Amino acid sequence: MKLLTLILETAVQFIFVILSAPLFAGIFARFKARVESRRGPSIFQPYYDIFKLLKKETLVPDGSSILFRYVPYVAFGVYCLIALIIPVLIPVPIIFTASADFLGGAILFSFAAFLKMAAAMDSGSNLAAMGVSRLASFNFLGEGALITVFIAVSLITGTDNPYTTNQYLVSNPSANITLVHVFATLAFFMIFLYETGKIPLESSGLQELGMIDESLNYEYSGRLLAVNKWSSYIKQYLLGSVLLNVFLFPWGLFSTSPYFLLDIPVMIGKWLLLIFIVMIIETTLAKVRLFKILDYLAVAFTFSILFLLLSEVMH
Template sequence: MIDQMVEALIQVLGTILVAPLYSGIAEKLKGVVSLRRAQSVLQPYYDLFKLLKKETVVPSSASELFVYGPYFTFGVYVLISFVIPVVYPRPVFLTPTVDFLGGALLFSLVSFVKVLSAMDSKSNYVALGVSRAASFGFLAEATLITVFFAVAISTGTNNPYVESAYASNPSHYLALDHLLATVSFFMLWLFETGKLPVESQGLSEMGMIDDSLTYEHSGKPLALLKWGGYIKAYLLGSVWLNVFLLPWGGQVGVLGAFFDIGLMFAKWMILIAIVLVAETSLAKLRLFKIQDHLAIAFVLSVFSLLFSVI
C-alpha cells in the first residue's frame, strides 16, 4: 500500500507540476514557427506564480461560487489524475474511485461548475461563450463517453488501465475500432483544449468559446482555472497517448514511476509535434462548422464501437 501511495504521489504531482510545461513548450514552438523568438517554455509557471500573488476582483453581484468554484474544479481535476493512466501504467492509490465512464462524468462535473462559476459574474461576454460551449456540449460529451466505451467494449472492462495494456498488443492496436477511436479522440482533444481548427487563443471577444469561462476571473481563482486547464489538456492528452496512440513502455515500481515521467515527456513531444503542425497550418472554422468537426468525431467513435462488437 505504501508503494501504491508513492506511485500515486508521483503520478499526481507529476501531473500537477509538469502539465504547464507542455503548454509552455507547445506555445514556444508555435511562436518559433511564427517567425518569433517567442516566450520562455516556463512562461505558464511565471504566469501562475504572478497570478497567485495578485488581488482577486469579484463582480459586485457575484457569490462565493465565483471565488471558490475554481478551487473545487481544481480538486476534481486532481482526483481524475488519480484515476486514469496518465503517468504510471498500473492502478495507483485511489484509482478505483471511478472507472472510465465515471471519469467522463467527472469532466462534465468540472465543466458544469466552471460554467456556473463564470456565469455568476453575470457578464454578457461570459454568457456569449457559454451559450456556444453549451450548444457543442452535447456532441463533445457524447464523444467522450462513446470513445471511452469503444475500448471498454473490446476489453470487456471499463478499467482504463486494463484497456491500456490491451491496446499495447499489436493486433488489437491495429484493429479498425482502435484506429477509429484514436482519430475520434484526437479530434475531441482539439475541441476540449481549445486548439485549432476549433478555437484559437486570440484577443477577439467575439470568437471566444472556452476563453469566456475565465474572462471575468482574476488573481488566485484565475490561476487555478488556468492551471486546471493545463491539467485537463495533460490528462486527456495523456489518455490519448497511453491508451490510444502509444500504449507502450510504462515501467512499474516506485523507480519505474520516476522513469514514467520521463517517458511521458517523450510521448508528449510527439503529441506536441502533431499539434504544432495542426495549429500552424489550420485556420479557425466558422462557428457552425465546429459542430461538423465534432459530429465527425462522434460518428467515428460510434463506428469504432460498432466495429468492436461485430
C-alpha cells in the same frame, strides 16, 4: 513494502501531473512561435503567469454568489482526482484507482466543465454568458463523443478500467491497428483538439466574437484566475496522456519499482511527439469559422458511434 510502493507511485504521479502540466503548455507555445518565425515566450511562462496572478488582488463581480468564488477550487480538485484514477504516468493501478473508471472519468470531466460554465454565468457578464451558450451548444456533441468512446473501449477490452485497457493494448499489439481502434483514436484525438482549444479558429483568443473557453475566465482575476488557468493546463495534460497511453502509444511505461521513475522521461518524450503533431495541425490547417466547430464535433461524434458499433459487432 507493497503499500509503501503504492503510496510512492501515487505521490509521483500526482506531483508530476500537477507540476508538469503548465510546462507542456509552455513548450507548445514556444514551439509554435518558432514555427511562425517568432521568438515566443519561455517554456516556463505559464509558471510565471500563475505565480504573478497568485500575488495579485482578486476582484469579484457585484452580485455574484459563492459559486463564482469556489468553483475554481472545486474544478481544480476534480481534475486532481482524475489524475489519480487514470493512467497518465504509472501504468498500474494506484491509490484511488478503484474510485472510478473510464466512464467515471468522463463524467468527472463533464462535471468540471458544467461547474465552470455555471460559475461564468453567475458572474453576470454578457460576454461570459455568450461564451457559455456557445460551449453548451458545442459540448452536447463533444461530451457525447467522449463518453461514447469510453463505452466502446470497455466493450472491446471487457473492462472499463483504464489500467486494464492499457495493459490489454500493450500485450495485444495487433489490437492497435484494427479499424475499431483507428476510429477510436481519431474520435478521441479530435475531442482532444477541441477540449484543449487547438482547433485553428478564424477568430480566437481574446477577441470577443471568437471567445469560447476564454469567456469562462473573463470576469476572473488574481488567485481565482490562476487556479482556473492551472486547471486548464491539468485538463490538457490528462486528456493528452489518455490519448497517448491508451490510444496512440500505450507502450514504454514501467510498472515495477523503482523503474517506474523512468516513466517521467518516457512521458516527456511522448508529449513532445504529441506537441509536434498538434503543432503541425494547428499551423498548417486553414482556420475555420466558429460555427464550423459543430461540423467538426459532428464528425468526431460519428467516428465514436462507428467505433461503438464496430466494437459491438467484433465483441
